[in-house]
Ligand SMILES: Nc1ncnc2c1ncn2[C@@H]1O[C@H](COP(=O)(O)OP(=O)(O)OP(=O)(O)O)[C@@H](O)[C@H]1O
């Protein structure tokens with residue numbers, strides 16, 4: 189079963205220069221149980237709005253959200269199986285991190301014994317700082333506390349809006365590892381948003397790329413990227429190699445090598461063709477396109493506008 193299913197979700201906010209601000213347009217996607225799924229988009233792409241609609245914090249103009257087959261608005265109780273950290277989540281500044289978690293548990297009617305609080309604080313690396321007031325926390329510390337808060341109810345689905353925002357490089361690595369473990373070790377389904385392409389590439393199984401509220405690509409991270417590879421081949425004689433390959437694949441001759449537009453699955457065939465024609469091969473390397481290149485190639489490099 190799908191953990192999350194979004195159907196034709198749309199949301200617009202007010203008017204700007206006599207045009208509606210359409211934050212999300214006709215968005216549909218499915219997140220399978222146990223997956224780490226990334227919503228990838230630039231600032232203003234509609235990630236937070238989508239997440240708010242999934243959590244029923246914002247009512248969509250059109251469309252539906254189902255979690256484990258239940259309609260979130262009509263069957264609100266399903267949200268008890270969801271833990272979330274949304275942009276701009278606030279804590280009580282005058283209370284300690286630990287105390288904040290206790291208050292959240294109390295308000296949410298979540299039974300949370302002391303050892304569970306300790307365990308959560310340990311998980312997010314906040315044990316030592318947990319008795320200090322949130323007022324003195326850095327952005328990264330608040331981010332970690334937010335993550336602990338999202339896990340209070342031991343949710344099956346964890347939704348994280350830009351979970352590594354404000355963290356230092358080491359913190360980013362820790363949290364990425366931690367998110368992967370939520371899925372791999374604890375069987376949780378994770379939906380996260382990010383504007384960092386490398387991040388999604390590293391931790392997500394699947395990704396939806398959104399631009400100006402519209403879904404432009406969706407798929408398995410590896411598949412999306414393996415569609416777009418190039419082979420760099422050092423061979424002799426180069427002219428002959430180009431002649432042999434060019435009827436089948438686009439290729440370009442460089443000074444000492446050639447670049448062939450070919451998928452991963454084509455690589456053995458490319459090599460076989462060259463061998464068949466007694467061309468000597470010294471090196472074959474596959475250049476993976478980064479998600480960044482991919483993102484730019486599908487969204488274009490136009491200015492990001494809010495209005496459409
Ligand atoms: N409450 C609101 N009122 C008016 N406009 C809004 C509101 N919330 C979002 N928007 C607009 O909707 C669009 C999408 O915003 P959203 O916050 O969902 O983007 P985002 O992808 O989360 O961006 P970021 O990476 O900056 O967090 C933007 O144009 C934003 O200005």
Ligand SMILES: [Mg+2]
Nearest residue numbers: 235236237275
């Ligand atoms: Mg956002």
